Amino acid sequence: MDFEWLYKEIMNLDPNVRLAVVLNxxxxxxxxxxxxxxxxxxxxxxxxxxxxxxCQRWEGRKHLAHxxxxxxxxxxxxxxxxxxxxxxxxNHMVLVSTDPLVDHTKIINGVLNLIKTANE
Numbered sequence: 001m002d003f004e005w006l007y008k009e010i011m012n013l014d015p016n017v018r019l020a021v022v023l024n025x026x027x028x029x030x031x032x033x034x035x036x037x038x039x040x041x042x043x044x045x046x047x048x049x050x051x052x053x054x055c056q057r058w059e060g061r062k063h064l065a066h067x068x069x070x071x072x073x074x075x076x077x078x079x080x081x082x083x084x085x086x087x088x089x090x091n092h093m094v095l096v097s098t099d100p101l102v103d104h105t106k107i108i109n110g111v112l113n114l115i116k117t118a119n120e
Contacts, residue, residue: 003031019097
């Protein structure tokens, strides 16, 4: 899969997408980053903790998949950002952050369609 293509296409979904990062199962950044010229709310260490916890939560969700199905995405809304995570395949996920006023349904559907296209 072309993770760089996926990152760029996610960033092109909406100018309010602040960040798109493709990660492997251990939280290593494969592709992606922040949109240029934006204020970062977290330090590098804090962002690394976000990545670590996001990966841990995805691993935890797999334990119930045999009963309720695979998770398609997860979203948390904060006062300053919305953060979404999506599984790409068994070994990769993408973390997306947007401004809080963005239409998250548009972003979610866009990312899911991009992942589907990339996996075909």
